[in-house]
Structure formats: structure tokens, C-alpha cells
Amino acid sequence: MKAINSMRLVFDSRSTNEAFARTTVAAFLCPLDPTMEELMDIKTAVSEAVTNAIVHGYRNTIGKVSISAALYEDNKIVIKIKDSGCGIEDVAKAREPLFTTAPSEERAGLGFALMESLMDKLRVSSKPGKGTTVTMERTIHSRESDHEHRH
Amino acid sequence: MAATKTFVTIDVQEDYMAAHLFGELDHHSVQPIREEIDRMAAQNHPKELVLDFGGVTFMDSSGIGLVMGRYKLMQELGGTVRLTQLSTSIRRVMQVAGMDKLAKF
Numbered sequence: 001m002k003a004i005n006s007m008r009l010v011f012d013s014r015s016t017n018e019a020f021a022r023t024t025v026a027a028f029l030c031p032l033d034p035t036m037e038e039l040m041d042i043k044t045a046v047s048e049a050v051t052n053a054i055v056h057g058y059r060n061t062i063g064k065v066s067i068s069a070a071l072y073e074d075n076k077i078v079i080k081i082k083d084s085g086c087g088i089e090d091v092a093k094a095r096e097p098l099f100t101t102a103p104s105e106e107r108a109g110l111g112f113a114l115m116e117s118l119m120d121k122l123r124v125s126s127k128p129g130k131g132t133t134v135t136m137e138r139t140i141h142s143r144e145s146d147h148e149h150r151h
Numbered sequence: 152m153a154a155t156k157t158f159v160t161i162d163v164q165e166d167y168m169a170a171h172l173f174g175e176l177d178h179h180s181v182q183p184i185r186e187e188i189d190r191m192a193a194q195n196h197p198k199e200l201v202l203d204f205g206g207v208t209f210m211d212s213s214g215i216g217l218v219m220g221r222y223k224l225m226q227e228l229g230g231t232v233r234l235t236q237l238s239t240s241i242r243r244v245m246q247v248a249g250m251d252k253l254a255k256f
Contacts, residue, residue, distance in 0.1 A: 015179035040240040047211040051178045106185065106216035110248050114212055117247045
């Protein structure tokens with residue numbers, strides 16, 4: 001299926017950009033007229049993935065994080081968050097709730113668990129030394145689509 | 152660098168300490184909050200720490216890290232943690248994380 005709208009955002013892996021990233025994605029989705037809950041779920045999931053890229057992907061270095069988002073006709077959104085950082089040795093292990101490699105920084109180890117429960121689909125692909133790409137999908141049940149369904 | 156914003160104000164009354172949190176709680180903003188709460192707790196040794204989320208407009212798992220860390224701190228001080236004024240979306244994040252089994256809210 002062809003995307004009806006898309007965007008791409010590239011920024012430095014600085015923690016100040018966490019708010020910028022999730023707010024920008026939320027602004028991009030606004031034409032779909034999502035509910036407040038849908039918007040918060042997506043903002044939270046994006047924040048988790050971006051924070052992972054900053055805290056784990058690039059650790060003590062600064063690199064580029066890129067986000068691409070696409071909207072499809074059935075109100076499905078696909079968001080990709082990509083870094084070229086250290087990568088994840090064992091993705092299955094990293095996705096386990098409460099697993100963290102940064103306990104001293106009070107990272108709860110719940111990022112992937114939250115992304116999974118807040119989004120419809122979550123895919124994580126990673127290569128050690130190359131980087132990580134997180135792809136997430138969610139269908140928006142906006143007020144507008146409710147209206148269309150009734151007609 | 153932009154000036155550091157204050158995301159927390161703290162009230163202390165005898166054994167009780169309330170931390171009123173504001174704004175968006177993420178990995179970037181929690182660090183100064185954590186430091187301020189821990190500094191005040193070390194000074195005042197409260198028996199109850201209340202984390203007031205009334206002013207919080209967004210929270211990701213960094214907020215959970217903040218709660219878990221303060222829960223550990225209060226265990227060491229022999230006290231308890233209570234969470235108040237959680238919005239629906241914050242409650243959702245807390246429940247996904249299983250925080251409802253750990254702290255009162």
C-alpha cells in the first residue's frame with residue numbers, strides 16, 4: 001500500500017531532543033484527528049525508542065537519530081526510529097521487561113514492554129556495531145473515521 | 152545551553168514530604184528532579200514521601216525509574232511512598248509497568 005503522507009526527521013542524540021522528537025511526530029499525526037489517548041500512547045512509544053537510541057545506542061557519544069513516519073489510507077501509521085549506534089547483542093533479551101544495562105541511571109527496563117503494549121505492532125532489528133531500527137505501527141480510530149463509518 | 156528549568160517543588164512538614172512534579176517527565180527532565188528529592192530526603196528523613204503528579208503533562212518509563220528509585224530510597228529510610236493526582240495516561244503507563252503492585256496510588 002502506498003503512503004498518503006510521510007516525513008523524515010534527523011537530529012543529534014542529545015536528551016533535549018527527546019521532547020522535540022515526540023512532539024514533532026504528534027504534530028505530524030494531528031490531521032488524522034487522533035484521540036488524546038492515542039496521541040499520548042504514540043508520544044510515549046516514540047519517547048521510549050528515542051531515549052533508547054540516546055542512552056544505549058550512542059551511550060557517551062553523539063550521533064544521528066532519524067525518525068521516519070508514514071500515514072496510510074486505512075489510518076495506519078508506521079514510525080521508524082533508527083540509530084547507527086552500538087546495536088543490541090541479544091534483541092530478545094533486551095525486549096524482556098525489567099532487563100536493563102543501565103540500572104545505575106534508574107532506567108526501569110520497561111521501554112520495549114511499553115512500546116509493545118501501547119502500539120499494535122513492534123519490530124526491532126539490530127546489528128552489533130551497526131545500529132538499531134525500531135518499527136512500530138498503530139491504527140488511529142479518529143473521530144473523523146467514526147463519522148465516515150456511519151455513512 | 153538553556154537554563155535548567157525547575158520541574159519540582161518540595162514541601163516538608165515534620166515526617167511528611169511532598170514533591171510536586173511539573174511538566175514532561177522524560178529521561179532528560181528526571182535527573183534534576185531525582186537529585187532535588189534525594190537531597191531533601193537526606194536532610195529531612197521523612198516517613199512518608201508523596202509524589203504529586205498533578206502538574207505532569209507527559210510521562211514515559213523514565214518516570215517509572217524515578218518512582219522505583221524513590222521507593223528504594225524510602226525503604227532505606229524506613230518510610231513509604233504515595234503517588235497522587237495521576238492522570239489517565241500516567242496511570243496507564245504505571246499499570247503497564249506493574250507499579251500498582253509496588254506503590255500506593
